[in-house]
Amino acid sequence: MHAFLERLGRAAARRHWYVIAGWLVIVVGLFVLRSAFGGTFVNNYTVPGSESSAGVNILNKDFASAGGYSGSIVFHAQSGTVAEHADVVKSTMDAVGKLPDVVTAVDPLTTSQSAYISKDGTIVNAPVSFSVVPASLDKSYVGKLDAAVQPARAAGLQVEYGGGAGQIGKQANDGPSEAIGLALALLLLFLMFRSVVASGLPLVAAVFSVGGGLAILGLLAAVKDFPVSAPTVATLLGLGVAIDYGLFLVSRHREQLDDGMDVEQSAGHAESTSGAAILVAGGTVVIAILGLYVSGVPFVGALGLSSAIVVAVTVLAALTLIPALLGLAKLTVLNRNDRNHLVHERELEAELTDDAAVAAHRAQERERRDSKHExxxxxxxxxxxxxxxxxxxxxxxxxxxxxxxxxxxxxxxxxxxxxxxxxxxSRKAYDLVAQGFGPGANGPLTVVVQLQSVSQGDRQSVLNGLASTLQKTSGVAAVQPPSTNSAGTTAIINVIPTTSPSAAATEDLVNRVRSDVLAGQKEPTYVVGTTAGYVDFTEKVGxxxxxxxxxxxxxxxxxxxxxxxxxxxxxxxxxxxxxxxxxxxxxxxxxxxxxxxxxxxxxxxxxxxxxxxxxxxxxxxxxxxxxxxxxxxxxxxxxxxxxxxxxxxxxxxxxxxxxxxxxxxxxxxxxxxxxxxxxxxxxxxxxxxxxxxxxxxxxxxxxxxxxxxxxxxxxxxxxxxxxxxxxxxxxxxxxxxxxxxxxxxxxxxx
Known part of the structure; x- marks a missing residue:
C-alpha cells in the first residue's frame, strides 16, 4: 500500500495541472448531469414489515382515496367565523384540488365532517392528500398553492399550510453555514501555517470534494430515496473531514520540506505516511456510517450512505488533489521565514563535501526539531x-x-x-390546529379495518362498536365516524389523541390501542398515520x-x-x-x-x-x-x-x-x-x-x-x-x- 501511495503522490505532484484539470472537468460534469437528471430528496420513514407499513399498503391498494400523503389547508377568521366566507373557501379548495399531485381536497363546510371545524367556528382544518411526498415538491409548488388560496386571503382569512403541505419547498439552504464554516476554518489554518497558500489548499480540496460528492448524491436521488436532511448532514461531515485530511497532509509536507526533501519527494512520502493514515481513518468512517444499515430502516441507512459517499470522495481528493496542489504551490506552501531558513540551510549544505555530510546535517536538524517538540x-x-x-x-x-x-x-x-x-x-398551522382542535389533532391516528370476513349487514355495527371502544380509551380526545371504501371491504376510523404528536403519552396511546383495544378484534386491524409510523420507526431503531x-x-x-x-x-x-x-x-x-x-x-x-x-x-x-x-x-x-x-x-x-x-x-x-x-x-x-x-x-x-x-x-x-x-x-x-x-x-x- 505504501509503495502505491508513494507513486500516486509523486505522480500527482509532478503532473499537477493534469490532476487539477481532471478534477475540475469531473466536478463540473457532475453538476451538469445533476441539473439535467438529478432527483429530489424525500423523507420516507416507512419501516418494512411494521404494522403501519402493512396498513398503508392495504389503504393504497383497497382504499386509495383514504391513502396518499396527507396535508391540510388551515383557514382562520380573525373576526367572525370561517363559515361567513363559505363561497370563497369552496372556490379555494376547488382550486387546490386541481393542482398537480393533489388526490383529494375536502371543503369541510360542505360536508357533515364537523370535526374539521372548531367549536367557535373561527378555524377550519381542510384535509388535502397528495400522490407524492409533499416535501419532495419544490418552492415553485408553494407559488401554485399561494395562487390557489389567494382569494381566501384577499377576503381577510388567514391561510396556512399544515401537515405535509407545510413541508413543501423546505429544501435546506446550507450556503450561510458553509460560508461561515469555511471562513473560520481558513482563519484557523492561517494561524497554524502563517501562509495563505498552505491555508487555502485544504479548503480548495474541500470545496471540490464535497461539491462532487453532493452532485453524485443528487444523481443517485433520481433512483433511490434519500432524506431531505441527507445533503446537509453529508456537507457538515464532508467539510470537516476534508479540511482535516488536507491539514494532515500539508502539515507533513511542510515538515518534510524543512528536512530537505524536494517537492515531489515530499508529496510522495506524505502520501505514503499521512495519506495511509487518512485512507485507513477515512475508510473507517465510511464503514462505520454504512453500518447504519444495521438499523433495518431505509431512512437511516440512506442517511449513512449519503454521508459515506461524500467522505469517500474527500478521501480520494486528499490522495490525488492535495498532492497536485502541493506540486503546483512548490515552496510557497511555506511562509516567508521558513523559506528563508530553508534557503540558508541549503546554502550551508552546498558547502559540505559529500552526501554523507549533508545527511548528517539534516539528521541534526531533525533531532533539533524533535527536541523542540519534546x-x-x-x-x-x-x-x-x-x-x-x-x-x-x-x-x-x-x-x-x-x-x-x-x-x-x-x-x-x-x-x-x-x-x-x-x-x-407549518408552525402557524400547527398552532392554529392545536388552538382550535387540541394538540392531538396535529397527529391523528388512523385505524384501518379489513371487513372481508364480516357480512355486509354486520359491518356497520362492527365499526360503530370499535369506534365506541376507541372513544372510551384513555388518551383519546375524539373519534371521527368510520368511513368505508366503495366495496365496503376496508374502513378507516380517525382517532384524535389528547396530546401532541411528539408527546410520550401519544406513543403510549399507539401501543395501548394496538395491544389492548385492537388485540381482541376478530377482523384484521392496523394503526397507521404519521404518528404511528414514527412509533414503529423509533422502536425499530432503538x-x-x-x-x-x-x-x-x-x-x-x-x-x-x-x-x-x-x-x-x-x-x-x-x-x-x-x-x-x-x-x-x-x-x-x-x-x-x-x-x-x-x-x-x-x-x-x-x-x-x-x-x-x-x-x-x-x-x-x-x-x-x-x-x-x-x-x-x-x-x-x-x-x-x-x-x-x-x-x-x-x-x-x-x-x-x-x-x-x-x-x-x-x-x-x-x-x-x-x-x-x-x-x-x-x-x-x-x-x-x-x-x-x-x-x-x-x-x-x-x-x-x-x-x-x-x-x-x-x-x-x-x-x-x-x-x-x-x-x-x-x-x-x-x-x-x-x-x-x-x-x-x-x-x-x-
Missing part, C-alpha cells in the same frame, strides 16, 4: 500527566461520567411542526442500536490491533470512545430535551431526541475519533520504538501532534457549529453533538486520558500474543523510513 508546552503537559496518571485519569473519567448523566433520562421520540420556526407557515454499537466497536478494535500490533490499544480506544460518545449524548439531552441553553441554538422549547440521531452520531463520532487516535498513537509508537521509554514516548507523541490535532479539532468544531443556523432541529442536534464529541475527544481524551492510560500500561501497551503476531498483516500508518534526499539545492522548487 520541550513544547504540549509535551510538558504530557509529562505532567504521565508523572501522575492516576489522579488525572480518574478526574477526567469523572468529568465524562458527569457529562453523561443526562443520558440516563434520554427520551427518544419524534419532532413535529411545533419545533419549526415561528415564522413558518432495538437495533446495540447491534450498531457492537459492530462499530469491533471494527475499531480490529483496525487498531492490526495498525499498532497491540490488543490493549484497541480495548483502550473502545472504552475511551464509549465514554466520550456518552458524554456527548448527555450534552444533547441537557440542551435539547431539558432545554438548558437551547435558545442559543434557535430552539425555544424542550424537544425529544429523534431515535436516529444517537445512532447516526455514534457511527460518525466513533469513525472520526479514529483520525486523532491513529495520528497521535502512531507518533507515540514511533517514539516508543526509538526510545523504549513510555513516559518520553508519550511526551514526544503529544508534542509532535498536539498542535495539528488541536487545529484539526478546532476546524471540525467551527464547521459543525456553523450548521446550528439550519432551521431543522435534527441538524442542530447533530451539529452540537458532533462538535461537543470532537471537543471532548481532542481535549479530555487525547490530552489526559490517553497519556494517563498509556503511561500506566507502559511497555504492556504494545503487547501482542506471538500466535496473533504471526497471523495479522504488518502495516505502518505513519513514520515510515523517509527516502534519501536527492538534491542539495532548491533546483526546480522555487
Amino acid at each position: 520541550q513544547s508546552a504540549f509535551a510538558r503537559w504530557g509529562r505532567k500527566v504521565s508523572d501522575r496518571p492516576w489522579p488525572y485519569g480518574i478526574a477526567a473519567t469523572l468529568v465524562l461520567l458527569v457529562l453523561a448523566i443526562p443520558l440516563l433520562s434520554m427520551t427518544l421520540g419524534q419532532l413535529d411542526a411545533g419545533t419549526d420556526p415561528a415564522k413558518d407557515s 432495538s437495533r442500536m446495540p447491534w450498531l454499537i457492537g459492530a462499530v466497536v469491533l471494527l475499531a478494535f480490529l483496525l487498531l490491533t492490526v495498525a499498532f500490533r497491540s490488543l490493549l490499544i484497541g480495548v483502550k480506544a473502545a472504552v475511551l470512545n464509549l465514554l466520550s460518545v456518552g458524554a456527548a449524548y448527555g450534552v444533547i439531552v441537557a440542551v435539547f430535551q431539558w432545554g438548558w441553553g437551547s435558545s442559543l441554538v434557535g430552539i425555544d422549547e424542550k424537544v425529544p431526541i429523534p431515535s436516529f440521531v444517537p445512532m447516526l452520531m455514534f457511527a460518525i463520532v466513533f469513525g472520526l475519533s479514529m483520525d486523532y487516535e491513529v495520528f497521535l498513537l502512531s507518533r507515540v509508537h514511533e517514539a516508543w520504538i526509538a526510545t523504549r521509554d513510555s513516559h518520553r514516548a508519550v511526551a514526544i507523541g503529544i508534542g509532535a501532534t498536539a498542535r495539528v490535532i488541536t487545529t484539526a479539532a478546532a476546524i471540525m468544531i467551527v464547521v459543525f457549529l456553523s450548521f446550528v443556523l439550519d432551521d431543522d432541529p435534527t441538524v442542530k442536534m447533530l451539529a452540537v453533538g458532533m462538535a461537543v464529541a470532537v471537543l471532548i475527544d481532542a481535549s479530555i481524551v487525547r490530552m489526559i486520558l490517553v497519556p494517563s492510560v498509556m503511561t500506566l500500561l507502559g511497555e504492556h501497551a504494545w503487547w501482542l500474543p506471538r500466535w496473533l503476531d504471526r497471523v495479522i498483516p504488518n502495516i505502518q500508518l505513519e513514520g515510515g523510513t523517509p527516502p534519501a534526499p536527492r538534491e542539495k539545492v532548491l533546483t526546480g522548487n522555487k
